[in-house]
Amino acid sequence: MPELALYSDRLFMAAVGVYVLAMVLHAAEFAAVRSAKAVLVGAGGSDHDGAAARPRSERFARMAVSLTVLGAVLHAGSIILRGLAAQRWPLGNMYEFTSAVCLAAVVAWLVMLRRSPASRSVGPFVLLPVVVLLFLAGTVLYARAAPVQPALQSYWLVIHVTTITISSGLLLVPGVASILFLLRRSGRLPAGLARLLPSSDVLDRLAYRTTIIAFPLFTFAVIAGAIWAEAAWGRFWGWDPKETVAFVSWVIYAAYLHARATAGWRAARAAWINVAGFATVLFNLFFINMVVAGLHSYAGLG
Amino acid sequence: MVQAPTRPHADPDSRAPGPRLPGVVLLRNAWRSLTSMRTALILLFLLALAALPGALIPQRSLNQRLVDQYFLDYPVLAPLLDRVGAFEVFASPWFAAIYLLLMVSLIGCVLPRTLDDARALRAVPVATPRNLARLPHHGAGPLDVDLDEAATRVRGRLRGWRVAERAEGDSRTFSAEKGYSREIGNLVFHLSLVGLLIGFAAGKLFGYEGQVIVASGGGQFCNTGILGYDSFRPGTLVDGTGLDPFCVRVDDFSAEFLPTGQAASFAVALSYQTGADLKAGRVDAWRSFPLAVNNPLRTDGSRVYLQGHGYSPVFTVTFPNGEQRTGDIQWRPVDPATLLSEGATKFEPPGITDDEQRRTSQLAITGLLAPTTSGGDVVTSVFPALRDPEVAIDVLRGDLGLDDGRGQSIFEVSRAQVESGELVRVARANLVPGQELTLDDGTVVRFDGVKDWVNLQVSHDPGQVWVLVFAVTMLAGLGASLGVRRRRFWARLTPSEQAGRTVVELGGLARTDRAGYGEEFDRLRAELLEPIEKDG
Numbered sequence: 001m002p003e004l005a006l007y008s009d010r011l012f013m014a015a016v017g018v019y020v021l022a023m024v025l026h027a028a029e030f031a032a033v034r035s036a037k038a039v040l041v042g043a044g045g046s047d048h049d050g051a052a053a054r055p056r057s058e059r060f061a062r063m064a065v066s067l068t069v070l071g072a073v074l075h076a077g078s079i080i081l082r083g084l085a086a087q088r089w090p091l092g093n094m095y096e097f098t099s100a101v102c103l104a105a106v107v108a109w110l111v112m113l114r115r116s117p118a119s120r121s122v123g124p125f126v127l128l129p130v131v132v133l134l135f136l137a138g139t140v141l142y143a144r145a146a147p148v149q150p151a152l153q154s155y156w157l158v159i160h161v162t163t164i165t166i167s168s169g170l171l172l173v174p175g176v177a178s179i180l181f182l183l184r185r186s187g188r189l190p191a192g193l194a195r196l197l198p199s200s201d202v203l204d205r206l207a208y209r210t211t212i213i214a215f216p217l218f219t220f221a222v223i224a225g226a227i228w229a230e231a232a233w234g235r236f237w238g239w240d241p242k243e244t245v246a247f248v249s250w251v252i253y254a255a256y257l258h259a260r261a262t263a264g265w266r267a268a269r270a271a272w273i274n275v276a277g278f279a280t281v282l283f284n285l286f287f288i289n290m291v292v293a294g295l296h297s298y299a300g301l302g
Numbered sequence: 303m304v305q306a307p308t309r310p311h312a313d314p315d316s317r318a319p320g321p322r323l324p325g326v327v328l329l330r331n332a333w334r335s336l337t338s339m340r341t342a343l344i345l346l347f348l349l350a351l352a353a354l355p356g357a358l359i360p361q362r363s364l365n366q367r368l369v370d371q372y373f374l375d376y377p378v379l380a381p382l383l384d385r386v387g388a389f390e391v392f393a394s395p396w397f398a399a400i401y402l403l404l405m406v407s408l409i410g411c412v413l414p415r416t417l418d419d420a421r422a423l424r425a426v427p428v429a430t431p432r433n434l435a436r437l438p439h440h441g442a443g444p445l446d447v448d449l450d451e452a453a454t455r456v457r458g459r460l461r462g463w464r465v466a467e468r469a470e471g472d473s474r475t476f477s478a479e480k481g482y483s484r485e486i487g488n489l490v491f492h493l494s495l496v497g498l499l500i501g502f503a504a505g506k507l508f509g510y511e512g513q514v515i516v517a518s519g520g521g522q523f524c525n526t527g528i529l530g531y532d533s534f535r536p537g538t539l540v541d542g543t544g545l546d547p548f549c550v551r552v553d554d555f556s557a558e559f560l561p562t563g564q565a566a567s568f569a570v571a572l573s574y575q576t577g578a579d580l581k582a583g584r585v586d587a588w589r590s591f592p593l594a595v596n597n598p599l600r601t602d603g604s605r606v607y608l609q610g611h612g613y614s615p616v617f618t619v620t621f622p623n624g625e626q627r628t629g630d631i632q633w634r635p636v637d638p639a640t641l642l643s644e645g646a647t648k649f650e651p652p653g654i655t656d657d658e659q660r661r662t663s664q665l666a667i668t669g670l671l672a673p674t675t676s677g678g679d680v681v682t683s684v685f686p687a688l689r690d691p692e693v694a695i696d697v698l699r700g701d702l703g704l705d706d707g708r709g710q711s712i713f714e715v716s717r718a719q720v721e722s723g724e725l726v727r728v729a730r731a732n733l734v735p736g737q738e739l740t741l742d743d744g745t746v747v748r749f750d751g752v753k754d755w756v757n758l759q760v761s762h763d764p765g766q767v768w769v770l771v772f773a774v775t776m777l778a779g780l781g782a783s784l785g786v787r788r789r790r791f792w793a794r795l796t797p798s799e800q801a802g803r804t805v806v807e808l809g810g811l812a813r814t815d816r817a818g819y820g821e822e823f824d825r826l827r828a829e830l831l832e833p834i835e836k837d838g
């Protein structure tokens with residue numbers, strides 16, 4: 001059904017456009033706060049103008065969040081149509097995989113935002129990597145909708161890939177929060193931005209709370225992958241590059257959780273570990289898929 | 303925000319002083335630092351770091367060819383890497399050292415901690431601190447009721463908590479604690495990791511993996527010994543005797559391809575006999591099984607997988623004396639997309655006893671097989687399915703070199719024999735099924751057709767079911783450990799100067815990680831204090 005695939009592509013582009021717009025509005029929010037501050041200083045400390053500018057930045061911020069929701073809806077539509085077009089679960093190649101990881105990240109971010117409204121100004125920093133990844137997905141990684149090879153036709157695969165995708169997307173949020181946390185602590189942020197971003201405490205909590213949801217899901221996904229590999233490849237674990245890097249990510253996130261419980265490690269060092277963990281997740285998604293595993297053919301069949 | 307104090311792990315000061323002998327002290331200190339949280343962290347890092355080369359450097363267990371290529375590409379570096387075991391990271395002693403230390407550290411850390419917690423489980427929640435306002439979560443306010451009613455209210459709110467009520471002068475205090483299953487989850491999680499590792503190790507010691515090619519259309523294989531396999535990878539403690547003696551028979555192979563040539567599905571109609579069948583003498587009783595990718599046969603503690611397939615051209619040679627021989631050895635695919643295959647089908651002329659003569663009259667048919675031929679002079683394959691086969695063959699005659707004691711690939715003729723002139727090409731032709739070719743001495747070579755073969759893998763891993771069991775308990779433990787918060791709540795009720803009013807002070811502390819206790823505490827505080835705040 002080529003029309004469906006076409007609509008899926010259009011929705012994809014629309015979603016990217018809306019995300020970019022949401023980022024612009026977040027930028028406008030920041031600018032409004034900054035100019036409010038300038039006026040404040042110019043007016044010799046009178047609170048009057050600042051109070052007037054607040055609602056303006058507030059309006060921009062609300063619009064940015066609404067647009068993010070709209071973007072996520074379009075994005076989800078694009079993925080669903082893709083599945084209908086290819087008549088299979090829409091996680092069969094790098095393009096689809098990356099797109100779904102980004103959707104998971106955006107949805108996770110929106111859910112966390114509901115639970116912790118104080119972290120709203122993290123929004124554009126979540127959207128930035130999402131837009132970059134989607135751009136890569138839509139250009140370099142793009143593949144036409146097509147069926148997949150026999151080894152990939154299994155419901156365990158569907159469970160495995162879906163949970164890996166969701167947990168990878170979820171892990172983007174703590175990755176971003178930890179980077180912002182480290183930047184804030186380093187004191188190297190421009191003063192305007194530093195004033196806007198949530199406190200390091202809110203950032204730290206955002207990272208931790210998202211990680212403790214993502215980590216068990218990731219653990220489950222790895223187990224599901226092992227169950228599938230046992231049926232498809234004849235062994236549940238074979239240290240192939242993808243499995244190995246998943247193991248490395250898993251151990252690093254376990255180290256993060258340990259660091260959170262170790263005196264002297266709970267703040268900056270834990271944040272570094274979280275960033276390292278997300279780096280290995282990205283590394284697995286892109287480098288291993290495209291460079292290492294490209295040399296490596298799994299089984300004779302397919 | 304104030305940081306909640308964490309429990310010290312294996313904090314030397316928190317233990318009773320031990321014996322004073324220097325050696326014992328040294329040992330004790332070594333044990334304490336091994337089982338500290340910080341050591342666990344460092345070992346986890348080392349584990350992650352040590353595993354990475356396994357993904358970035360080719361590994362022997364996965365792909366010997368890539369390892370050989372690496373040696374060619376980096377002639378200086380590769381031998382050095384080889385010396386430290388970088389081409390078999392996961393079998394190297396340093397990798398084993400890291401995870402074994404981690405397991406020892408884990409047991410030494412988590413078990414004593416859980417014993418402590420088991421004791422705490424029976425203990426009464428600790429007394430209410432004097433100054434609740436100094437806790438990370440706190441609140442205070444007057445209640446418009448007398449002490450007894452206030453106490454009833456607090457008691458009602460703390461249902462589901464472990465509560466101790468104490469009198470303290472005129473005041474009354476409540477100490478409450480909740481979330482014990484966190485520690486249980488933590489213990490289950492960590493011990494499951496140990497179980498998982500033991501299951502994994504059992505597989506490596508007692509398991510095996512063997513590959514065998516079986517012809518479709520009735521080819522059989524019995525798992526009676528390692529000699530039946532084309533390749534066999536035994537576990538460390540497997541000597542190849544005492545395999546489970548089941549048999550399989552490949553009745554039919556079928557493949558479907560998309561018009562692009564991409565494989566759509568593979569299936570084998572398999573028959574099998576279990577070890578019990580054979581033991582009971584039911585040698586004619588075959589059970590059938592639809593073997594497919596993603597659907598292995600599981601029998602007698604082993605699994606049989608469909609791993610690959612290919613083609614065997616069938617040739618019949620009619621020798622000048624009228625005797626016939628048919629050869630249908632498998633050829634190997636050289637192009638996975640079109641299944642163009644190459645191979646060598648070898649014949650011994652019948653009825654020849656003279657060694658010298660035999661060595662000059664052996665035959666080999668080598669060349670290419672296209673399952674769907676392009677039809678040109680140079681045979682190429684355009685599609686992987688068997689639609690329109692054609693072979694392009696060289697017939698060689700002479701000494702195949704089978705007797706010189708060196709093993710020979712079944713897919714090739716010995717290049718040395720060709721170069722030395724002991725094996726000579728006597729004919730070359732392209733044949734489709736039914737066509738034949740007559741050699742100078744009157745021998746006739748006929749191409750009869752093509753058979754399918756399948757590559758089966760037999761895997762035996764007695765540990766894997768335990769790995770699965772422990773993976774499941776690990777996940778459950780992890781869920782409890784991360785999902786449940788261990789937290790404390792205190793309330794002190796003091797009669798106010800005004801009769802009929804009570805001053806309430808509240809305090810809260812998350813004992814493990816503070817994330818997330820705030821909301822729950824705020825809700826409790828609101829429920830206990832707000833009714834009064836509204837009217838007063």
Ligand code: HEM
Nearest residue numbers: 254257261337338339342404407408411412488783784814
């Ligand atoms: C393969 C090695 C290990 C892995 C994958 C691992 C993983 C984890 C994970 C995911 C948690 C999070 C649960 C939580 O926060 O409650 C945790 C907690 C914990 N681990 Fe480990 N662990 C390992 C080894 C160890 C070792 C060697 C020790 C002791 C030296 C240890 C002691 C603890 C303790 C005490 C906690 C609870 C921390 C807390 O109070 O929050 N673990 N571990």
